[in-house]
Amino acid sequence: MTAAATMTRQIRVLVVDDHPMLREGIMGLLTGCEDMEAVGEASDGREAVAKFTELMPDVTLMDVRMEGMNGVEAIAAIRALSPKAAILVLTTYAGDAAAVRALRAGASGYLLKNCVRTELIDAIRAVHAGRRIFCSDIAHALAEHALDEPLIEREIAILQLIGEGQSNKEIARTMKLSVDTIKASVKTIFEKLDVHDRTHAAMVAVRRGYIER
Known part of the structure; x- marks a missing residue:
């Protein structure tokens, strides 16, 4: 050969x-x-x-x-x-x-x-x-983050709008959902990301690759 x-x-x-x-x-x-x-x-x-x-x-x-x-x-x-x-x-x-x-x-x-x-x-x-x-x-x-509960698609979409500076009322209007639904989702997002405010949530979401800036 x-x-x-x-x-x-x-x-x-x-x-x-x-x-x-x-x-x-x-x-x-x-x-x-x-x-x-x-x-x-x-x-x-x-x-x-x-x-x-x-x-x-x-x-x-x-x-x-x-x-x-x-x-x-x-x-x-x-x-x-x-x-x-x-x-x-x-x-x-x-x-x-x-x-x-x-x-x-x-x-x-x-x-x-x-x-x-x-x-x-x-x-x-x-x-x-x-x-x-x-x-x-x-x-x-x-x-x-292997054991973390992942964000669902709707939560990621809400996070993207939070990152753009939208209020709960504006997000509700954009996503055609009630303000109470958005408030509940934001609370869940904070718990999943272990954050306490919207600015920190957006920062963590960008760092982890959930949303883009």
């Missing part, structure tokens, strides 16, 4: 991020790895789904927050097309709630962008081999 015949096939990687310089940097990093090949790039979720369908990469690196179709929506769409697709989230957001959403959508791992140079290559190999991978910050956040 020749040496060429015994060579392991390269891991084909699709890079999805809305920042061109970051995509360029990651693709340059992959070029330096003998066992990897950057086969394509995309700048948003919709393009990511199209590129995945066209290229069928072994691993997709996926940003979370992008205009239009976001990363979580793209992960779900790709996994619907290919249930065994290996997708590694690469983001700046360390919140446990954001990580849980991505994992539920079908992500194989969650890595912060500040870990790119030290952990990305090994993480790609890990998810390609069928393993889950998290950077230490994400693993710690997931463990810290």
Whole structure:
């Protein structure tokens, strides 16, 4: 058997991020790895789904927050097309709630962008081999809140409006609910997040990735 015949096939990687310089940097990093090949790039979720369908990469690196179709929506769409697709989230957001959403959508791992140079290559190999991978910050956040009662979708929507500065009366009008319902939901939100005021609730929600600012 020749040496060429015994060579392991390269891991084909699709890079999805809305920042061109970051995509360029990651693709340059992959070029330096003998066992990897950057086969394509995309700048948003919709393009990511199209590129995945066209290229069928072994691993997709996926940003979370992008205009239009976001990363979580793209992960779900790709996994619907290919249930065994290996997708590694690469983001700046360390919140446990954001990580849980991505994992539920079908992500194989969650890595912060500040870990790119030290952990990305090994993480790609890990998810390609069928393993889950998290950077230490994400693993710690997931463990810290593992037993917390999660917020439901309506509570998250209310939190988003709190973060925008809306009063209970304004939130009730926006969501077409009674003020008493909003008051009860805000009380439950405070209990779940272990906070005592609206400002702190919004801060914790952003930090954990429940809402965006």
